[in-house]
Amino acid sequence: MPKRFVTTKVEIEGREETKIVELPARNPEPWGEDAELHVVGQRIDRMDALEKVTGEARYTADVHLPGMLFAAILRAPVPRGRVTTLDLAAALTLDGVRGGITVADVPDVKIDGVRLLDQTIYYANQPIAAICADSLETAQRALEAITLEVEREPHAITAEQALALNAPAVRKSGNTHKASPRQSSRGDVDAGLADADVVITREYRTPTALHTALEPHGAVAEWTGGRLTIYESTQGIFMTRREVANAFGLPLTDVRVIKNYMGGGFGAKNGAPHSTYIAATLARITGRPVSCILDRDGEQTDAGNRCATIQRVTIGAKRDGTLTAISVDVTISLGIGGWLSSPAKIYHELYRCPNVRSAETFVYTNTGAMASFRAPGHVEGSFGLERAMDTLAHELDLDPLELRRRNYAERDQDKDRDYSDKRLDDCYTFGAERFGWTQARARTRNADGRLRRGIGMSSIVWSAGGGPPAYATVRINRDGTIEVLSGAQDLGTGARTVLAQIAAEVLGAKIDNVRTVLGDTERLPFASNSWGSITTASVGPAVRVAAEEARESLFDAAAQLLDTEPSDLESRDSEIHSKSNDKCMLFSEVCGKLGDVMISGHGSRGPNPERTAISAFGAQFAEVEVDVETGRVRVIRIVSVHDSGRIINPTLAESQLEGGIIQGLGYALFEERVMDDRLGISLNPTMHDYKIPTIGDVPRIDAFFVDGSDTVANHVGAKGLAEPPIIGVAGAIANAVADALGADVREIPLTPWRVRAL
Amino acid sequence: MRLSVNGASYDVTAPAHETLLETLRERLQLTGTKLVCGRGECGACTVLSDGTSVYACLTLTAACDGREITTIEGIRTTGALHPMQAAFIQHDALQCGFCTPGQILAAIALLKEIPNPTEDDVRRGMSGNLCRCGAYPKIIRAVMAAAQAGSAPDA
Numbered sequence: 086m087p088k089r090f091v092t093t094k095v096e097i098e099g100r101e102e103t104k105i106v107e108l109p110a111r112n113p114e115p116w117g118e119d120a121e122l123h124v125v126g127q128r129i130d131r132m133d134a135l136e137k138v139t140g141e142a143r144y145t146a147d148v149h150l151p152g153m154l155f156a157a158i159l160r161a162p163v164p165r166g167r168v169t170t171l172d173l174a175a176a177l178t179l180d181g182v183r184g185g186i187t188v189a190d191v192p193d194v195k196i197d198g199v200r201l202l203d204q205t206i207y208y209a210n211q212p213i214a215a216i217c218a219d220s221l222e223t224a225q226r227a228l229e230a231i232t233l234e235v236e237r238e239p240h241a242i243t244a245e246q247a248l249a250l251n252a253p254a255v256r257k258s259g260n261t262h263k264a265s266p267r268q269s270s271r272g273d274v275d276a277g278l279a280d281a282d283v284v285i286t287r288e289y290r291t292p293t294a295l296h297t298a299l300e301p302h303g304a305v306a307e308w309t310g311g312r313l314t315i316y317e318s319t320q321g322i323f324m325t326r327r328e329v330a331n332a333f334g335l336p337l338t339d340v341r342v343i344k345n346y347m348g349g350g351f352g353a354k355n356g357a358p359h360s361t362y363i364a365a366t367l368a369r370i371t372g373r374p375v376s377c378i379l380d381r382d383g384e385q386t387d388a389g390n391r392c393a394t395i396q397r398v399t400i401g402a403k404r405d406g407t408l409t410a411i412s413v414d415v416t417i418s419l420g421i422g423g424w425l426s427s428p429a430k431i432y433h434e435l436y437r438c439p440n441v442r443s444a445e446t447f448v449y450t451n452t453g454a455m456a457s458f459r460a461p462g463h464v465e466g467s468f469g470l471e472r473a474m475d476t477l478a479h480e481l482d483l484d485p486l487e488l489r490r491r492n493y494a495e496r497d498q499d500k501d502r503d504y505s506d507k508r509l510d511d512c513y514t515f516g517a518e519r520f521g522w523t524q525a526r527a528r529t530r531n532a533d534g535r536l537r538r539g540i541g542m543s544s545i546v547w548s549a550g551g552g553p554p555a556y557a558t559v560r561i562n563r564d565g566t567i568e569v570l571s572g573a574q575d576l577g578t579g580a581r582t583v584l585a586q587i588a589a590e591v592l593g594a595k596i597d598n599v600r601t602v603l604g605d606t607e608r609l610p611f612a613s614n615s616w617g618s619i620t621t622a623s624v625g626p627a628v629r630v631a632a633e634e635a636r637e638s639l640f641d642a643a644a645q646l647l648d649t650e651p652s653d654l655e656s657r658d659s660e661i662h663s664k665s666n667d668k669c670m671l672f673s674e675v676c677g678k679l680g681d682v683m684i685s686g687h688g689s690r691g692p693n694p695e696r697t698a699i700s701a702f703g704a705q706f707a708e709v710e711v712d713v714e715t716g717r718v719r720v721i722r723i724v725s726v727h728d729s730g731r732i733i734n735p736t737l738a739e740s741q742l743e744g745g746i747i748q749g750l751g752y753a754l755f756e757e758r759v760m761d762d763r764l765g766i767s768l769n770p771t772m773h774d775y776k777i778p779t780i781g782d783v784p785r786i787d788a789f790f791v792d793g794s795d796t797v798a799n800h801v802g803a804k805g806l807a808e809p810p811i812i813g814v815a816g817a818i819a820n821a822v823a824d825a826l827g828a829d830v831r832e833i834p835l836t837p838w839r840v841r842a843l
Numbered sequence: 844m845r846l847s848v849n850g851a852s853y854d855v856t857a858p859a860h861e862t863l864l865e866t867l868r869e870r871l872q873l874t875g876t877k878l879v880c881g882r883g884e885c886g887a888c889t890v891l892s893d894g895t896s897v898y899a900c901l902t903l904t905a906a907c908d909g910r911e912i913t914t915i916e917g918i919r920t921t922g923a924l925h926p927m928q929a930a931f932i933q934h935d936a937l938q939c940g941f942c943t944p945g946q947i948l949a950a951i952a953l954l955k956e957i958p959n960p961t962e963d964d965v966r967r968g969m970s971g972n973l974c975r976c977g978a979y980p981k982i983i984r985a986v987m988a989a990a991q992a993g994s995a996p997d998a
Contacts, residue, residue, distance in 0.1 A: 130932055130933070130935070131932070131935055131937070133940070134931070134932040134935070134937060134940075135924075136940075137937050137940030137943050138915075138924070138928040138931045138932055138937065138940075138943055138944075138947060139875070139915065139916070139919060139924070139928065140873075140874070140875020140876070140914070140915035140916050140944045141875065141916075142940055143874065144874075144941065146874075146877075146878065147868075147874035149872060149874070220869070221869075296975075297975055298939075298941075298975055299877070299879045299887055299939070299941040299942050299973070299974075299975050300877075300879070300939070300941045346940065347939060348877070348939045348940070348941030348942075349938075349939045349941060349975050349976060351975070380881070381879070381880050381881060381882075576939060577937075577938035577939025577940060577976050578938070579938075736935050737935065740935050740938055740976075740978065740981060741938075743977055743978070743979075743980050743981070744938060744976045744977030744978065745977070746977070747977030747979060748975075748977055771880065771882065771884060772879070772880045772884040772973065773880075773882075773884040777973060777975060778977070778979070779973060779979075780965075780966050780969045780970050780972070780974075780979045780982065780983065781966045781967065781970040783966075783977075783979040783980060783983075786980055
C-alpha cells in the first residue's frame with residue numbers, strides 16, 4: 086500500500102511553516118497524565134556527564150587531526166567603507182604560513198546578506214581575508230603582515246541613525262527590511278481605546294544582547310577523496326551540510342558534518358558561519374585539515390545577537406482591568422542582516438484582548454547581524470508588555486497578578502484556534518503560593534531606607550510543539566544493549582538522556598543499557614536543527630515509534646524462543662517475561678540466541694494536530710533589593726512555574742529552567758553591547774566588559790513544573806522547555822524594581838547608572 | 844625545562860611568551876583545559892599549580908618550572924572519579940560542559956583552602972568561573988555536597 090503524505094504546520098520561534106510529511110507506520114496511544122511509566126519521568130543522570138567531568142569530551146576546538154593547520158581571520162577595522170588595498174603576499178612568505186584566501190578564493194555565498202569576504206565593508210569586524218599556518222600563533226601574526234587599506238564611509242550603528250534623513254545606505258536595498266512595517270491587527274483598536282477607562286502610553290527600550298557561548302563558533306574541515314568532512318559546533322548538522330554542499334557544488338553524499346559535543350549555542354549556531362567556509366576553502370587549497378575557531382573578539386562582534394528594540398505601547402482597559410486595546414509599534418535593529426523575529430507577537434497572544442494592532446520596522450545597521458537568541462522576539466516584547474501591564478495595574482490600583490488573571494487568554498487569539506492544553510492558571514496559583522505573593526504584597530514598602538525591596542511577576546507563552554520531519558532508529562545488539570540513533574544535536578540540553586529514556590521506557594530496558602548517538606549526517610537519520618525548543622517534542626515521538634517497532638520484533642523472537650505468543654509478553658529492566666511470570670528471558674539471552682540477526686526499528690514524527698496551537702506556559706515571580714545609593718539591584722529570589730507537558734527527566738528539565746532564568750537575569754541587569762558612536766566599533770567585546778551573570782549574582786531559584794501531559798500535542802505528551810524560562814524574567818525583575826522604588830522602569834538592562842536615574 | 848603535569852614529567856622547550864594553556868592544549872594535547880577568553884576573564888582554563896587554582900591562559904609555561912600542574916585529566920585516580928567529579932554528575936552541575944573542567948578544579952582548590960565552606964564561601968570562591976548555561980545553582984549544591992562528604996568522619 087502506498088504511504089500517505091499529509092500537510093502539517095510546524096511553528097519554530099514564531100515562524101510557521103507548512104510541511105508535507107509522511108504518516109508514521111504506527112501511531113501509538115498517547116502517554117496520558119496517568120500513564121504508568123517507569124523510566125520516563127525519572128531523574129536519570131545526564132548521559133554525557135562522565136566525559137564532561139573528566140575533560141574527555143572532545144569539542145570542535147579540541148579536534149586535532151594529523152597535519153592540521155590553524156586559521157585566523159582578518160577583519161574590517163571600520164564599520165562601513167571599502168577595501169582599497171588587500172595584499173597577502175608578505176604574509177604568505179612567512180615561515181609556517183601555508184595558505185591565504187580572499188573573496189576571489191571562496192565560494193560565492195552570502196551570509197546575512199553579505200558576500201563572504203566581501204571587499205565592501207558593511208560592519209566592523211566583517212571578515213576580509215584568512216590565513217592558515219602550522220600554529221594559531223603563526224596565523225595570527227601573519228595577519229599583521231597583510232597589507233590592508235580601507236576607505237571609511239559614514240556609518241549608522243543604531244536604528245535611529247539608520248532611519249535619520251540623509252542616513253548612509255546601510256544596504257543597497259535600503260535601511261529597512263522590505264517587509265517593514267510588518268503589520269498585524271485584529272478588532273478595532275481605536276474603538277477599543279475609546280471604550281477604555283484608562284489608557285497608558287509608554288516607550289520601552291531593550292539592548293543588543295550577545296549569546297556569549299563559552300565555546301565560540303568554529304569548524305575543522307578535511308577533504309578526503311573529494312569529499313568534505315566538517316567537525317562543527319552547530320545546532321544543525323543537516324542545515325550546515327546543505328549550506329556547505331550548495332556553496333561548494335557538492336552532492337549531499339560528499340559532505341559529512343559531525344557535532345559531538347558543543348559548548349553552548351543558545352540560537353546562534355544554526356547554519357554554516359564564516360568559519361566553516363573559510364576552514365573548508367583553506368583545507369581544499371592546502372590539502373590539509375584546517376581548524377578555524379573564532380577568537381573571543383570575533384565571537385562577541387560577528388556571531389549573532391539579540392536585537393535591540395524600541396517599543397511604543399498604548400494599552401487601554403476598563404476600570405475592572407479588562408483590556409480593551411493594545412497598540413504597539415516596534416523598531417528592531419537587525420544589524421547587517423538576519424531574520425524577522427517578532428517582538429510584537431507576544432502582545433497579540435499573551436493576554437486576552439479583542440483589539441490589537443502592531444507594526445514592526447526592521448532596521449539594518451552597520452553592526453554584526455542578529456541571530457536567534459533563546460526565545461527571540463518574545464524576550465524583548467515581554468519586557469515592554471509586562472511593564473505596561475504593571476503600569477496599568479498601578480493606575481487601576483489592582484494586584485498585578487489579578488490583572489493578568491482577569492485577562493486570561495483561553496484560546497490562541499492571534500490565530501483564532503484552541504490550545505492543545507493550557508495550564509497557566511495552575512502556574513499562577515502554585516507560583517503565587519510558593520512565592521507568598523499575597524503576603525509579600527501586603528508588606529509595607531520601606532520608602533526611606535537605603536535598601537528597598539520590591540516584587541514583580543510576569544507570564545510566559547511560547548510555541549513549543551515541535552513537529553515533523555524527525556526520524557530515529559533503535560537497534561538492539563546481540564548483547565542486549567540498545568542504540569538510539571538520530572541526527573539531532575545535544576547542546577547541553579540533555580537530549581541524549583531524554584531520548585534514551587523514551588526508548589528504554591518503550592522497550593522495558595534498563596536505562597544503563599541504552600546509548601543515544603547524535604550529531605553525524607553520514608550515519609544518522611534526519612532530525613532538524615535543535616532550535617525553537619523542538620527536539621524532545623519532535624524527535625521524542627520518532628524514538629518512541631522506532632522503539633515500538635523494535636520491541637515488536639524482539640517480542641516476536643522471544644515468543645518463538647519461549648514457546649508463547651508475543652501478546653503474552655511484557656518487559657521490564659531488560660527482561661522479557663510472560664504475563665503469568667512463568668517464562669522469562671533476558672534481552673541479552675534473546676539477542677544472543679539471534680546472534681547477528683539484528684533487531685531494529687525505524688520511527689518518524691507524525692503531523693501536528695490541525696488548527697491547534699501548541700504552546701508552553703509559565704509564570705515568573707521575582708523579589709529584588711535595590712540599593713538606592715549605588716543603584717545596584719540584587720535579585721533575592723525567583724519562583725518560576727512551568728507548563729511544559731510531560732517532563733521526561735525532571736533534573737535535566739530543572740537545569741534548563743535555572744539556566745534560562747539566569748540568562749534572563751543577565752538580560753535584565755547587565756547585558757548590553759555598547760558601541761562607540763563615532764568609530765562604529767564595539768566597546769565591550771570581552772567577557773569582562775560584557776558582563777554575564779556569575780555564580781555570585783544567582784538568587785535563590787525555585788523552578789518547577791505543573792503536572793501534566795499534553796496528549797493532543799504528540800503521543801509522548803512533551804512540549805519544549807528550553808526557551809520559555811528566559812521569557813518574562815526581565816519583566817518580572819523590572820516590575821520588582823519599579824515596585825521597590827515606586828518608579829517607572831522603561832529601559833533595560835538595569836545597570837546602576839540607569840537605576841540611579843530612576 | 845621540565846614541566847610536571849599530572850605526575851608526569853615533560854621536556855618542554857617553550858618560548859618565553861608561551862602560556863601554560865597553549866602548552867597543555869597544543870604540545871601535550873591535554874584538551875580538557877579550555878580556551879574561552881584567553882585573558883583571565885572566565886576561568887575556563889583553571890588548573891592547579893601546586894594545589895592552588897590558576898588561570899592557565901595568564902600563566903607562562905616558563906614560570907612553571909619546579910611546580911606540579913594538575914589538570915582535569917589528572918584528578919581521577921585509577922578507576923575512580925575524584926569526589927568532586929562524582930558530585931558534579933550527581934547534582935547535574937553542568938549542561939554543555941565547556942566550563943566544567945575549570946569549575947571542578949576551582950572547586951577542588953576552594954575546598955583545599957576552606958574545607959567546610961558556607962554557601963557564600965562557594966559563591967565567592969567560584970565567582971571567577973563563568974557558566975553561560977547557568978548551572979550555578981547546581982554547582983553550589985555539588986560543591987557543598989562534596990565538602991560535606993569530604994568532612995564526614997568516615998571519609
